[in-house]
Amino acid sequence: MSRWCAWGWGAMVAVMWLGLTASAEQTTPRAAAAKLKNPVASNAASIATGQQLYQKYCRFCHGATGRGDSPSAPKDMKPSNLADATWDRGSTDGEIFVVIQEGAGPDYKMKGLKGKVSDQDTWHLVNYVRSLGGVAK
Ligand code: HEC
Numbered sequence: 001m002s003r004w005c006a007w008g009w010g011a012m013v014a015v016m017w018l019g020l021t022a023s024a025e026q027t028t029p030r031a032a033a034a035k036l037k038n039p040v041a042s043n044a045a046s047i048a049t050g051q052q053l054y055q056k057y058c059r060f061c062h063g064a065t066g067r068g069d070s071p072s073a074p075k076d077m078k079p080s081n082l083a084d085a086t087w088d089r090g091s092t093d094g095e096i097f098v099v100i101q102e103g104a105g106p107d108y109k110m111k112g113l114k115g116k117v118s119d120q121d122t123w124h125l126v127n128y129v130r131s132l133g134g135v136a137k
Contacts, residue, residue, distance in 0.1 A: 036097055050124035
């Protein structure tokens with residue numbers, strides 16, 4: 001491999017790394033998140049889809065009933081109780097959507113699912129999380 005070629009690879013890896021680090025943090029300001037409109041009606045079908053996704057992506061940290069008491073959560077973090085009335089990052093549909101997509105700051109132990117879960121599925125997750133009882137309708 002020529003020297004220039006090695007340079008090219010180095011630069012490419014650096015750019016990719018920067019991209020990954022940037023996408024691991026919340027880029028949507030809270031005020032904008034709060035205004036996002038949920039396009040998916042919260043009905044039984046949506047909540048059931050959200051529940052399935054929750055089992056796959058969230059349960060091992062937040063627990064079977066969303067109370068943040070899962071024994072399999074990594075020891076260095078304390079997953080939030082999603083069934084209580086305390087919402088440090090906001091309880092609107094849009095704010096919950098952004099947390100799921102972009103992760104829970106400020107230290108981002110909970111990573112966002114951007115690129116892994118579609119917007120549509122994320123709204124199903126939002127509908128499910130809100131059905132856990134922590135948010136007054
Ligand atoms: C690796 C463990 C982990 C996974 C997986 C995880 N979370 Fe979290 N979540 C956390 C932690 C830890 C926090 C709290 C962050 C903090 O304050 O340090 C959190 C916070 C939240 C919050 C914010 C709660 C508040 O009070 O503002 C929501 C909403 C949330 N998670 C929903 C979800 C959903 C939905 C999923 C699945 C798509 C999920 N989480 C997956 C660890 C996780």
